[in-house]
Amino acid sequence: MSQPYDVSETSERSVIGSYIRCMDTLSVATALLAATLLALGVLAVVHMVFVRYILVESTVWQTEFTTFAITAAMLLGTPYVLKTGGHVAVTVLPDSLRGLPKRIMQLAAHLVGLGFCLALAFGSWYYFYEAFSMDWTTGTAWNPVLWPAVLPMAIGISQLSLQYVAEILRGEH
Amino acid sequence: SAETVLRASHQFPGGKGDVRDEMVQLMAKEVNAADVDLEIQVYPGQSLFKAGEQWGALVRGRLDMTALPLDYASGRHPEFSATLMPGLVRSHDRAQRLNDSEFMGMIKKVINDAGARVLADAWLAGGFASNDRCITSPDTVSGQTLRAAGPAFDEMLATAGASIASMPSSEIYTAMQTGVLDGANTSSGSFVSYRIYEQVTCLTAPGENALWFMYEPILISEQSWNNLNEEQQAALTAAGEKAEAYFAKEAAGLDQKMIDVFKENGVEVVNMTPEDYNAWLDIAKKSAYKTFAENVPNGQALIDAALAVE
Amino acid sequence: MDPVTSGILVVIALMVLMAIGTPIAFALGAVSLTALVLDRGMGELIYFGETFFGNVASFGFVAIPMFILMGAAVASSPTGRDLYRSLDLWMGRLPGGLAISNIAACSIFAALSGSSPATSAAIGKLGIPEMRKRGYPDGVAAGCIAAGGTLGILIPPSVTMIVYGISTETSIGRLFIAGAIPGLMLAGLFMIWTLIACKMAGGYDSPNPVAEAAARVKENVEGNMKALVRVLPFLIVVMGILFALYGGVATPSEAAGVGAFLCLALAIIVYRMWQVKPITIIMRDALRESVMIMLIIATAEIFAFALSSLFITQTVAGAIADLEVNRWVLMGVINLFLLVAGFFLPPVAVIVMAAPILLPIILAANFDPYWFAVILTINLEIGLITPPVGLNLFIIKGIAPDIALRDILMGSLPYALCMVLAIVLLCIFPGIVTWLPDLLMDS
Ligand code: NA
Numbered sequence: 032m033s034q035p036y037d038v039s040e041t042s043e044r045s046v047i048g049s050y051i052r053c054m055d056t057l058s059v060a061t062a063l064l065a066a067t068l069l070a071l072g073v074l075a076v077v078h079m080v081f082v083r084y085i086l087v088e089s090t091v092w093q094t095e096f097t098t099f100a101i102t103a104a105m106l107l108g109t110p111y112v113l114k115t116g117g118h119v120a121v122t123v124l125p126d127s128l129r130g131l132p133k134r135i136m137q138l139a140a141h142l143v144g145l146g147f148c149l150a151l152a153f154g155s156w157y158y159f160y161e162a163f164s165m166d167w168t169t170g171t172a173w174n175p176v177l178w179p180a181v182l183p184m185a186i187g188i189s190q191l192s193l194q195y196v197a198e199i200l201r202g203e204h
Numbered sequence: 205s206a207e208t209v210l211r212a213s214h215q216f217p218g219g220k221g222d223v224r225d226e227m228v229q230l231m232a233k234e235v236n237a238a239d240v241d242l243e244i245q246v247y248p249g250q251s252l253f254k255a256g257e258q259w260g261a262l263v264r265g266r267l268d269m270t271a272l273p274l275d276y277a278s279g280r281h282p283e284f285s286a287t288l289m290p291g292l293v294r295s296h297d298r299a300q301r302l303n304d305s306e307f308m309g310m311i312k313k314v315i316n317d318a319g320a321r322v323l324a325d326a327w328l329a330g331g332f333a334s335n336d337r338c339i340t341s342p343d344t345v346s347g348q349t350l351r352a353a354g355p356a357f358d359e360m361l362a363t364a365g366a367s368i369a370s371m372p373s374s375e376i377y378t379a380m381q382t383g384v385l386d387g388a389n390t391s392s393g394s395f396v397s398y399r400i401y402e403q404v405t406c407l408t409a410p411g412e413n414a415l416w417f418m419y420e421p422i423l424i425s426e427q428s429w430n431n432l433n434e435e436q437q438a439a440l441t442a443a444g445e446k447a448e449a450y451f452a453k454e455a456a457g458l459d460q461k462m463i464d465v466f467k468e469n470g471v472e473v474v475n476m477t478p479e480d481y482n483a484w485l486d487i488a489k490k491s492a493y494k495t496f497a498e499n500v501p502n503g504q505a506l507i508d509a510a511l512a513v514e
Numbered sequence: 515m516d517p518v519t520s521g522i523l524v525v526i527a528l529m530v531l532m533a534i535g536t537p538i539a540f541a542l543g544a545v546s547l548t549a550l551v552l553d554r555g556m557g558e559l560i561y562f563g564e565t566f567f568g569n570v571a572s573f574g575f576v577a578i579p580m581f582i583l584m585g586a587a588v589a590s591s592p593t594g595r596d597l598y599r600s601l602d603l604w605m606g607r608l609p610g611g612l613a614i615s616n617i618a619a620c621s622i623f624a625a626l627s628g629s630s631p632a633t634s635a636a637i638g639k640l641g642i643p644e645m646r647k648r649g650y651p652d653g654v655a656a657g658c659i660a661a662g663g664t665l666g667i668l669i670p671p672s673v674t675m676i677v678y679g680i681s682t683e684t685s686i687g688r689l690f691i692a693g694a695i696p697g698l699m700l701a702g703l704f705m706i707w708t709l710i711a712c713k714m715a716g717g718y719d720s721p722n723p724v725a726e727a728a729a730r731v732k733e734n735v736e737g738n739m740k741a742l743v744r745v746l747p748f749l750i751v752v753m754g755i756l757f758a759l760y761g762g763v764a765t766p767s768e769a770a771g772v773g774a775f776l777c778l779a780l781a782i783i784v785y786r787m788w789q790v791k792p793i794t795i796i797m798r799d800a801l802r803e804s805v806m807i808m809l810i811i812a813t814a815e816i817f818a819f820a821l822s823s824l825f826i827t828q829t830v831a832g833a834i835a836d837l838e839v840n841r842w843v844l845m846g847v848i849n850l851f852l853l854v855a856g857f858f859l860p861p862v863a864v865i866v867m868a869a870p871i872l873l874p875i876i877l878a879a880n881f882d883p884y885w886f887a888v889i890l891t892i893n894l895e896i897g898l899i900t901p902p903v904g905l906n907l908f909i910i911k912g913i914a915p916d917i918a919l920r921d922i923l924m925g926s927l928p929y930a931l932c933m934v935l936a937i938v939l940l941c942i943f944p945g946i947v948t949w950l951p952d953l954l955m956d957s
């Protein structure tokens with residue numbers, strides 16, 4: 032009688048386990064991308080300073096590139112920071128509780144966080160869709176197309192939402 | 205208080221005499237006096253939306269009104285670059301004639317199609333300042349590092365042999381102080397409010413042959429407009445006309461104020477001659493205008509329409 | 515709904531969400547987005563991506579991750595250890611000398627880093643075990659590192675001063691200089707208290723037998739001089755960066771970018787950290803801290819936008835301006851507000867949310883915005899070492915999990931009182947703040 036139940040639970044557990052492992056890996060991957068973009072942003076500033084102050088020549092693209100690269104790095108880094116518990120929270124009250132009340136409170140907090148991330152992920156993809164479909168540019172001297180700057184936000188926040196689900200599952204099992 | 209509240213946002217300092225803030229405040233006062241159950245709530249100095257986000261918010265009805273340098277939206281409507289294009293306007297008198305021309309008809313069609321309408325026109329003039337040598341004819345910029353206001357100016361100045369450094373106008377002062385910049389190109393108002401006169405030896409005032417003009421109209425969201433009744437729309441239109449008349453009266457005064465302040469601080473003040481202006485126009489046609497015509501579907505038509513105005 | 519009611523509801527909702535343990539950034543974002551959608555409709559949700567992106571993507575804010583990267587490069591190298599050893603040699607024989615060395619090391623590291631938790635972490639990793647080994651009470655060991663670390667945002671460069679400068683459109687270079695002398699003064703106050711605490715506890719450095727001390731000196735002189743020489747290039751780079759910034763030669767983002775690049779290069783060259791692992795650690799630490807801070811800045815910006823959109827900011831600022839109380843009563847109330855906000859929120863969040871409300875009031879009451887920036891910063895430093903959200907306390911807890919939270923708190927409390935004393939001193943003698951920027955920048 033308990034045999035089929037056990038089997039399904041095991042497979043359920045292994046599905047959840049592999050989901051969590053998969054998300055952890057993806058979050059590390061986006062973090063690697065983020066670190067690369069942060070480094071590229073720094074290099075672009077160094078290049079700009081060199082060209083502007085040493086060569087005394089025109090600088091056109093560096094300011095904007097740095098802004099977009101580092102912004103992308105920050106948003107792509109959010110899932111990794113969630114995975115490693117780096118987003119600061121006030122846990123005095125839940126820590127002082129035990130058992131069911133504690134679990135309910137933690138779940139409520141997680142759902143609020145997840146809700147926000149999903150809303151932002153939706154908004155990000157919508158912004159990306161608009162920028163992409165209407166060929167928006169930034170309107171500056173360099174005037175690059177906008178969507179490559181928005182895409183990392185959409186990816187980063189989507190992965191943040193997926194990682195959030197993984198964190199909730201990790202807490203439950 | 206009134207039933208209908210319109211939220212007006214702009215990036216300029218509030219209550220400090222900035223002409224664009226004054227225009228919006230004047231409209232708020234006029235609409236209030238008209239007693240049509242309508243109120244304009246002003247959010248100055250980017251206290252609601254950031255400068256670059258106002259256009260997007262306006263056309264979606266998230267924001268009701270704004271006083272906006274239209275070029276800020278040129279990433280979404282490349283046609284708007286024509287409103288910060290070197291040499292297209294030339295003088296305040298001509299700006300007045302331009303307002304009712306086919307050129308502005310084309311620009312306003314883009315504005316309307318996007319979901320906004322113009323309540324008051326305003327063209328702000330500007331000039332050049334340098335601590336190296338006076339900027340008049342194109343050969344005077346060669347070898348100078350300049351900060352230009354807008355991509356089209358960047359391109360024209362670079363073609364004339366200048367080095368370009370891009371930075372917000374708030375940084376011009378320190379950049380000149382430390383020698384990063386030799387000169388700058390911005391509006392008369394910014395030249396005064398950022399105390400650029402302390403750092404330069406020569407000012408090129410707008411005069412009758414100005415290269416730098418920027419269109420900064422007062423706009424209302426089409427959605428917000430449609431939600432108003434006829435009385436309210438009439439009151440708003442009347443207020444817009446008053447604001448426009450107020451601006452037309454003040455515009456030349458802004459330039460004169462700049463000239464006075466710079467002269468008081470011992471800065472030489474010059475104007476461009478018609479020959480200088482035409483020489484710049486030739487360079488612009490080969491650089492900024494050409495790029496604009498290539499990248500914007502009706503770009504050449506826009507430039508031709510603007511240049512056709514007497 | 516009138517702005518006062520909606521304001522109260524927003525604050526209550528935020529406090530409830532934070533109390534149940536929602537990460538601060540997400541609590542700020544969730545409350546703001548809900549308020550915006552309820553007040554203005556679904557458009558606020560549909561275009562939320564654009565609003566959010568506009569709040570993060572600014573060339574001013576990108577200075578913050580780069581300054582944090584600069585600090586991470588210095589921290590991961592053995593600079594902390596080197597600094598620490600040199601200082602220990604020079605001060606080791608004073609009563610409580612080791613604790614004082616730790617505060618001095620924190621002050622110097624604060625000049626290399628823009629962040630307080632990073633400063634606590636860099637010095638605390640060595641300082642806390644060493645102090646405990648030599649018999650210092652746990653409270654003093656934890657407290658002096660927690661408090662010393664807070665100097666990271668007062669002594670330039672400072673992440674929070676950058677946020678203040680952007681939020682209030684004041685000069686970041688001038689803000690940085692304004693923090694220098696108050697930072698040193700505060701370090702001095704911390705040292706004085708440390709001496710008193712050590713005397714009271716009686717259990718510090720059991721004086722080394724003379725011979726042992728002499729041997730230690732002999733053994734250390736050489737090593738310490740070498741250590742100092744290795745720290746020097748970092749100090750020179752950072753000083754150079756800061757001077758470029760003060761002189762207005764470079765914008766904060768340019769200074770931060772070049773600083774991060776040079777410090778990374780030095781870490782790799784001077785400390786030979788060219789393997790993959792140390793570089794990964796630098797990037798990981800920089801990313802973790804800057805992402806956390808930038809996400810809080812971004813959501814705090816949304817919160818500020820929601821407050822303005824609901825006309826709460828304007829209503830509160832107008833009401834306070836109409837009070838017409840004595841300006842020092844006003845300053846007292848503002849300090850109390852900042853102190854309480856600092857208990858719950860990290861410094862950057864408080865600045866982004868409160869600056870639009872407070873700055874007009876400060877200016878109307880004729881206070882200097884640079885002086886106020888320092889007062890505000892010290893208030894927020896107190897918040898770093900008080901529960902429930904004390905970023906530096908989390909760091910100490912991470913370094914020495916076996917010290918009871920109660921001991922950490924009791925050890926930190928007197929340092930918080932030092933900060934209150936510093937605020938009082940700066941109110942009486944505002945020249946402590948304004949003298950140096952006036953001297954350097956108004957010539
Ligand atoms: Na610092």
Ligand code: NA
Binds near residue numbers: 859896897900903
């Ligand atoms: Na706190």
